[in-house]
Amino acid sequence: MIKRISFFTFLILPFVFLHASIVVLNGLTHNYKVENGQVYKGKIAIENTANKPQNVKLFLQDFAYHADGTINYTTPHTNERTNTDWIKLNTNFITLKAKEKTEVYYEITIPNQAINPGSYWSVIIVEPVEDIKPTDSKQGVNITSIVRYAIQVITDYDSEKVKPDLKFESVKIDKEEGKQILKIAIANKGEIYCKPFASIEIYNKKSGQKVGTFSTQAMGLLPTTSKSFPIDISKMPPDKYNAVIIATDEDENAFALNVELEVKND
Structure with a gap:
């Protein structure tokens, strides 16, 4: 029985390739200046560069990083300034044909009630889904590497009222x-x-x-x-x-x- 181990690599800088068949084409940081009660629309342009179909899932996570190199991807609401509740994807799963390009759309709905000035953020994870085909023909460990993209969605509210520190x-x-x-x-x-x-x-x-x-x-x-x-x-x-x-x-x-x-x- 082959034991399958998957290694996940996140890309948080645009256009970095690690022999990945799925590529995000329109940048990995989407920044919006927002107002109460307004709806903002965005999209993620994705390409399958492989010669075979590829399934892809998309989901939201909270996100933080530190100077020592650690990066934390956590469940929504881990971050006090998460905007995951504001973001709605038009789909969480797509199948791309060989060499096909597509766009996944999302909407950001800002609450009507007052919120504190500043930035709110999360990431949309774009993750290829590999087909797992169990086999008993070989013993050992099958190691696969999956590259996932983390697209930052940053919403700045009343940004003129606050300054960086x-x-x-x-x-x-x-x-x-x-x-x-x-x-x-x-x-x-x-x-x-x-x-x-x-x-x-x-x-x-x-x-x-x-x-x-x-x-x-x-x-x-x-x-x-x-x-x-x-x-x-x-x-x-x-x-x-x-x-x-x-x-x-x-x-x-x-x-x-x-x-x-x-x-x-x-």
């Missing part, structure tokens, strides 16, 4: 593949989703002269979550430095931190 959780230097990588852990302690980037100005500890400026790409950051913002500082010679780290969101709200850095040979 970014906090620096940690700053450390790791060596990865021969490079010195500065990892800046930033948490969103506010109530609103934002897309900050981090930059660092590095100064000679003795002379005070600026010796380098580096920055990261902007990344989305939900309330109560955190991410690690990496910066390659391999060009900095080994020494001790003073530095100013700045996290800036898309509305130019800025948060600064003074640190001391020691870049080592090893």
